[in-house]
Amino acid sequence: MRVIFFSTQQYDKTFFNKFNDSYGFDIVYHKSELTLQTVNLAQGSDAVCVFVNDKVTEEVIIQLSALNVKIIALRCAGFNNVDLEAAKRYGLRVCRVPAYSPEAVAEHAVAMLLTLNRKTHKAYNRVREQNFALNGLLGFDIHGKTVGVLGTGNIGRAFCTIMQGFGCRILAFDLVANKEMEAAGVEFLPLIEVLKQSDIISLHCPLTEQTRHVINKDTLELVKPGVTIINTSRGGLIDTAAVIEALKAGKIGALGIDVYEQEEKLFFRDLSDDIITDDTIQRLMSFPNVLVTAHQAFFTAEALSQIAITTLKNIAELAEANNLTQKAALLV
Structure with a gap:
């Protein structure tokens, strides 16, 4: 299963690679934010993983759906940057990390x-x-x-x-x-x-x-x-x-x-x-x-570990065709 990361920093790679051993996802990291101009980077993926400043608008969701992306995984608690109604209409599942540290x-x-x-x-x-x-x-x-x-x-x-x-x-x-x-x-x-x-x-x-x-x-x-x-x-x-x-x-x-x-x-x-x-x-x-300060309140080793663990777990659970249940921190 391929997961495309947007807005990637070096610490994202460090912590997600560390905990991906249990899942074996094919992770591709991009520094670019997810926008209408960069959405094609998600081609060939089953899921995208986004952060607080990625703009997951209806237009972006339409393009993700056309690329056959099934999951939008937020590696953060807030979800105000995602059009949840559009995700629901186009059949994309959205999950987040409601509590990390x-x-x-x-x-x-x-x-x-x-x-x-x-x-x-x-x-x-x-x-x-x-x-x-x-x-x-x-x-x-x-x-x-x-x-x-x-x-x-x-x-x-x-x-x-x-x-x-x-x-x-x-x-x-x-x-x-x-x-x-x-x-x-x-x-x-x-x-x-x-x-x-x-x-x-x-x-x-x-x-x-x-x-x-x-x-x-x-x-x-x-x-x-x-x-x-x-x-x-x-x-x-x-x-x-x-x-x-x-x-x-x-x-x-x-x-x-x-x-x-x-x-x-x-x-x-x-x-x-x-x-x-x-x-x-x-x-x-x-x-x-x-x-x-530049949005660093979450930036501790404990928090980054929990974010990676929860995000990967959410993606794995949503990927189970017969297990799209409330196990993951589902939004839609």
């Missing part, structure tokens, strides 16, 4: 929060230049602060647990309150109240039509002056233009983003010798109280 992403969110607060990235550079002054490095105690968490799936729950260890009051918003989390001391409140009361807001919800730009001009009017916002979920949860205005006005005290609305043009590439024409990301990076 929630702790990896949650811990990165905390790392961004600590870095922004205590300015360790700036202190590191100063000391290397023999500047041992503390001016400009003032932070605040996280202990005792109110932390708002939007989305309490596996990653959101892991983040709540960590922040409770810091001695924080945890407020959460989700469509359904988690009883176990409530029993552990997490307070579920309406979105407006979470935004109003939180000193720190961390985004852990999927990107849907309902959550797109959940942080926008109107919701930013509700937050406390000087609020810290962390986003390790999907770039589209934040209206970037509105956030820039809030940063300029001092409404947002600090912003940490591991994801970005237009990241497919930037992230997972070495652009150190290029001129970046995206004025929005350049403006964001010009703020001293903004920290940008």
